[in-house]
Each structure stands twice: as C-alpha cells, then as structure tokens.
Amino acid sequence: PIEIKFSHVVAENTPKGKMAIRFKKLIEQRLPGKVKVSVFPNAQLFNDDKVLEAIILGDVQLAAPSLSKLETYTKKFQVFDLPFLFDDMQAVERFQQSEEGQKLLTSLESKGLTGLGYLHNGMKQLSANEPLYDPADAKGKKFRVMASDVLAAQFQVVNANPVKKPFSEVFTLLQTKAIDGQENTWSNIYSKKFFEVQSHITETDHGVLDYIVVTSKEFWAGLPSDIRPVVEKSLQEAITFGNQVALQKDEQDKQAIIASKKSTVIELTSSQRQQWKQAMAPVWKEFQDEIGADLIEAAQKANQIN
Amino acid sequence: MIRHYLAIVEAAIIRLLLVGMTLLVFLEVILRFVFNTGWLWMEEVTLYLGAWFVLFGVSYGLKVGAHIGVDALVRLFPSGVRRWISVFAVLGCLFYCGVLLYGSWIYLGKLKLIGLTMEDVPLPKWQGMSILFGGFVLLALRLMSLLWMLFSRQVDGFELLDEAEESLALAQEETKSTPKESPEVRMSSDVSPIGSKL
C-alpha cells in the first residue's frame, strides 16, 4: 500500500491531533489496503523546522506546521502575521477560502511543496506579568516571539523588545520573569501552561496563528488518479472537522484559563483595541513590498461580509 | 610540518567554536538584562555554532581518544584477534560515515536547489549546514588513518581509556588509605597514545 506519514508536533488531543486521526480513519474506511496512514504526534519524527525539509526529501508525506514556518520559503506568508489585519476567525476563514488565499497554497510549488489547506488554531492574545491595557503598557517589556520578522517588528513599533527563544526555554524564562510576556492562542497558552506563570492575559485578538497542511509536490502528483481525489476529499473533511474542534477548543480553553484563576483575563474596550491597532499599523507598511500590497488588500477585504 | 600546523589550526577552531557559543549566550544575557535589548539572530547562530562544534570536533575526538566505548570484552582477546575485531569495527564506522556522506550530499544539494535561506542569518541554508558533510569527511579520513595503523600494527584497537589499568589503580586506591592524586590533574594532561600518531 501507499504509505502516508503524517508528522506533527502537538498532542493527539489537540485540534490538529484530532484532525490527523480523523484523516487516518477516513482513509482506512475509504481506501482499505490501498493507502496506509501513520500519524506521528508530539514531534516524535521531526520538529516543525525540519519537517518541511523531510517532506521535500520524501520521508514524510503530510505535516501541518504553523504558517510562519513557511516564511523562509516565500515571504508572502508573512501576510498572516500582520497585526490586526483580521477582525476575527470568520474573516481569516473567508480570506483563506478566497481566490488569493487558495493561490497562496500553490505558491510553494517551486520549492517542491504543495499546500492542501488551512487548519485553524485561533487568534493570538498577549500575556504578560503585568496588565496590558494600551500600547504604552508594553513599552520596555520583553516579549517572546516565534521566528518571524513581522512578529519582531510588531513588538518593536510599540517600543517593546522581541526576544527569540526556543520553546523549551520559554516556560522557565516566563516563570522567572526573565521575559515579561508572549503572544499565543488561547489553546496554546492553556496547553503549554503559560497561564500558570503569567499574571495577566489581554484579549487582543491581534493576529492569527493558523497551520497549513502541506505535502510534497512530487508525492501529490504521483498519487494514482483513482486515489488522489479520495485522499483530497478525506483531507478536506478532516480539516473541516479539525477547524470545528479548534473553534470550540479556543473558547473552552479560554474559559478554563479564566476558571483557573491563575491569570487575570483583560477584555479591551473598542477604543483600547483601536489604540493597539493604530500603534502597530506601521508594520503593514514595512512589509508591504515583501508581501505585496494586493495581497494585504485582499486580506483586508475579508473583514467585510458581502 | 604541514600536518603539525593543521593540527594546531584544528584544535584552535574547536576551541573557538566552544568559546564563541559561550560568549554569545553570555552576551545575550547581558544585552537582555542590562541593556534591555537583544539581537534576533543570536539564537540561530548559537545553535549553528553548537552543530559546527560537535560535527567538526568529532574526528578530532577520535584522534585524541575523547570518545568513550566499552572495550572490556575485546581486551580479553589476544592482540592479534583484537586487531581483527577492530578492523571490522572501523569498517563498520566507515560504512556509517559513507551513509551519512551520501545522505548529506543529497540533503544539502536539495536545500541548495530549492534555495532555502537561514532564518535570521542572510546565508543559504546549505552553507550554514555544510559542516554536516565536512564533519563526516574528516571523520572518514581519521577512520581510514586508524585502519592503516591497524594494518601496520601500530595499534590494535580504538585506544579508548584503558579499563584494566584503571581498575588496577582503583584496587590500589582501595587498599591505600592515603589521599591520592585527584582526577582533575589527569584531566588536563591526558593524551592517549593514538593521539600522538594520528
């Protein structure tokens, strides 16, 4: 049988983990004996940086790294990191399903990768060891960022200091207050235990942290024509399922964090959120040339419901 | 003569990589804590320095007998048998090197073809990772030289730490109650016999 190794870096009980298992089940139902899916959770096979290379080499067939991992492949993916570009997850979804969003998936083909779909995690929130109400509160604070120039710039424009540190160090650095804060989705703040070591979380919804489901262009093109449509359909169904789980989990984890009383959740008034948005607006300009003005515009359009 | 200078340069590079890595992390702490700032490229450079340190240093480690192994069993055999076992062992190690050389050639070639760059350092990724290939070239060369020494009967094994000698010293130490030389002294002075020949 054709073997599909699906390698991801999170636990099996997360939306991504559940999506992978759902995909495996669907394939086993629909293509018994023809395609075998093995899921490797928890970075058992490769971490997110190396998994893309492993796909290119043909040793892994499916992975779902976060969108910012693709930025070294094509700068266009930086669009998802722009602060306050999307109002909510519905806007993100609309953009991803739009023509431009779908075109992004195929923009990786020159690098040997094919994007198959977007998988949600959620909107990012800001956490810190002091309350953050307006941009001035972030001044001078050290925030952990993932590897992305856009995310670094986003903190620099509010006079905060972006710090790049591997995940293994982040918990301790936050706990000992060597780093003041970080940005993440509710579900990551919950599962990675950051809420236990951060006194305040501001509900900014300032950015999106989604995943892209990728495969190797060569592998995808090489699938027999009677099999590929079934795999694709199963994958789309699994993604839809995963996205539902993600939306529920986002809310559920937020409530769990509030209920834990280990961290105070701050809701922003609309004028406060507007202040953050304005303060971070220069980042758009800075990266406009790399990303492409038309792409940013298309993303913005997704905020309007037509 | 050239060999002598190469050895000096090799050791200096290894030290520089270790010291560089340490200084970089130290500097990062100072910048963050004292000056409330930092450079984003530091993490990536530290990690790459770490990889260069290990992969570049592995062959040197073989030369100076830094690697540890279990040689209790082979020492039970007479020298001739031992030499043959070691020959097979070295061939096995060369096979491992061969696989990694072939693998890294393809891997780095693919990275070059796709044109990936490192995250924060404006360098092609394959260049940053080239030590993967280079390190195993060095290791293969050292292994081949060890193989030659085995054939020409200069050595009969990997010449790791001499277990028998150590346990003898241990026995003496257990019977004597007087304080003996502390191991820290030995640490700086040991160069295994193989080191002087490779």
Place this chain on the structure above:
Amino acid sequence: MTTATLFLLLLLCMLTGMPIALALGIASVSTILLFSNDSLASIALKIFESTSSHYTLLAIPFFILSSVFLSTGGVAKRLINFAVAGVGHVRGGLAMASVVACMLFAAVSGSSPATVAAIGSIVIAGMVRSGYSQSFAAGVIANAGTLGILIPPSIVMLVYAAATEVSATRMFMAGLIPGLLMGGILLVAIYLFARKRRYPSQPFPGWRILVKTGLIAAGGLFLIVLVLGVIYGGIASPTEAAAVAAIYAFLIAVIGYRDMGPLRDTPWHYQGESVVRAVCRNFWQITWAIPRSFFDREVNNVVMDAAKVSLMLLFIIANAMLFAHVLTTERIPHAIAETIVSMGLPPWAFLLVVNLLLLAAGNFMEPSAIVLIMAPILFPIATQLGIDPIHLGIIMVVNMEIGMLTPPVGLNLFVTAGITQQSIGWVIKAALPWLGLLLIFLGLVTYIPAISLFLPDLLN
C-alpha cells in the same frame, strides 16, 4: 525482526570497543537501510536536527567548561578545603554535603547530566582527596545527579505536562517530596556506608580555620550563588546561567585566583607596593590579560579539555536521538505499549508493567523522547484505572532517573566517565549499588501515591 536486528547490532558494535556514539549510529543506519523506506538524506537531516535544535542541551558544554576551569584552576581545591573544614568531622560528611549540593543544583537546573557535570567535577576530586574511594564518590554523584529531573523545575516534567495537559505547577509540586525523600535516602545510605567502611573523619579544625577557608573559597562559593541568583532573580534560564557560570569560572580562575593563565605568578599586590600603584597596575594587567588568554597555553588546554568531553557527549546524544528516531519510525515503543494496554491488567499490575517497560526504554532512549511517546499512550489507561495522572508522571520521571544510570544510553554515566576520566564499565560498577536504592525508591513512589500527591492535593 526489525527490533531484534536493531538491538543485536547495537550490542555487537558496542562490544567491539568502538565509540558508543558510532555504535548507536551504525545500528540505526543499518536498520534503516534494511527495513525502512526512509531516505539516507533523512538520516543526515536527523543528525543535523539533533545537533542543532536542542538549546537546553547546550547547558552541558557550558557547565563542563565552567567546571573544568574550577577544577583545574585550583578553585575546586579551595572549595574542598572549606567543605572539609565544615563537614569533614562528620563521618561521610563530605559525601553528604555533595548530595546536598546536587539537590540544590538540581533545584535550579532542569537537567540531570548538567547537575552531574556542574557538581561532580568539583566534589568527586574533593572526596577522593579526603580519603573516599573514587568509585564511591562517582557512584554517589551519578545518582544524586539524577535528582535534577525530579526536584523541580524539570524539563522532563514540563514535557510530561505538555504531553498530557496536566498542570506543570502541580507536576512540579508533586516532585518536591519525592525529590527530598530520595535525597534523604541517599544521605542515610551514605552515613551507614561510611560507618561500615570507616571512612575517615577529620577532627573539627575550629571556627577560625572554617571562616578562613570559607573566605578563601568565597570566589568559588559565589558561583553557586551566582547560578541560583541568575535563575531565580529572573535574569536567565538555566542554559543561559550555565554560560554565565562558564564566564565567571574563567574570570575567577584566571583573574581572581591566578593559579593559571597569563597572570600566573603575578600577585594582586607586591610587597611594599603602594595601593594606587597596585590598582593601576592590576587594571592594566587585567585588561590586557583577557585578550592574552586566547593565546595562553594553559587556558587553551583547559578549554580543549572541556571541548573534548562536551563534543563526545553531544555526539552520543545526537546518535542516541537517531536511534530513538528509528525506534519511533518503526513504531517499536508504540507496539509494546499497546500490547500492555490490551492485556487488561489491574492497577497494581499495570503499574508494575509500566515500570518494567519504562526501565527497559530508559536503557535506550532519552527521557524526553520516552515521555513524549509513552505518556499519551499510558495516560488514558491510567485514568481509566483510577491512577492519578500526576502520580503516573512522577513514576515516569523516577524511571527516567534510573534510565540515566543504565547502559547503553545513560547520560549520567557518560558525564561521570567524562569528568572522572574513567571507563564506562568502571562508572557502571560504581553506580550499581546506588541504583538498587533508586529501585527501592521507585517501588515506594509507585505503590504509595501519597508521596507524589500529598503536596498538590494539599494546595488544591
């Protein structure tokens, strides 16, 4: 078949006396070639990943660098003089003090090998000088060092918490009593052992000597304060603190005590020299000494010693990760765990089998890798059987501690071999009696859940 080949090859290779790292590598590579569709390029990829993306592992070279400066530069000698003055009059006192030092250090570093590297190279030398056998000293430290992952904070616990979604704080709290208990067991064992062996106890030298040796050793003692302070003061993570410790150890050995390096035999103050003159001279000499150190023979030798031990360890770890990668792609741990799960055991038998499985896995894989693979499989069964996930986590961590001391992949063994310059076989023999204690302790922790759960339940 695959499993048998993998382990048989590893055993065969190791017995030829080749470096352990290469034995692990050959077994992995051959298994991939024989049984797997994985490309050879992926092996290269995995080796580079293993050497370049584990930031926490860098604590090992940093701590080794710092400890080599301390032990070569005579700092260790001064520390030991002080320790002997302080606890030398108690039978086994120095060994006990070393265990306490390990516990203190374990409390700040999340890593066991780092604990052995940092404390071991100082105190093992000291114990030998005070009349202990080296094997006793090495065995005590290799064992006490495993507390690094049990006494919070701990990297392994964090990994467990992330894999099972239990609270990291609760996990850390649960580790405290077992950590102290294990430390206590070690202390009692040392006392009994020292009495039986009649290890020497010096007469108490008096307070004056104690204070004097303490002042002389202050430069070295400050290192412990520095590392703890840097971490708890919110300045740096344990890995970064290790780098700070290395720089400090260099400064104290080369500039402070001047037992080595460019300022050797240059005293802080010549007889009859005016204070102003001495300050100016020292200022100039120290500034100049730092660049000179890069070319100083003694300093370079020390750095090279640290480099040799570090790269040996890191290369073993890289190949051990490749080995674990093969186990994972071939789904060997999964298959074994799933078999256990399907046996439908009662809780006590389940825990027994879990322990056996983890002990076996600990022989071949790294703690974090084992936890990541096993925890998600074992966790749901444990919950079904009414076993608290926190309790299961502590059991896993204690198993991982034991795994640090068992060949072929036992990091504490390698670090101890590295710092004592002894063979692996020698270290295994030295650690063996203490391993028995750890096993008894594992039994206690497994069947008395209160040891782990008392604190977290109390505070909930």
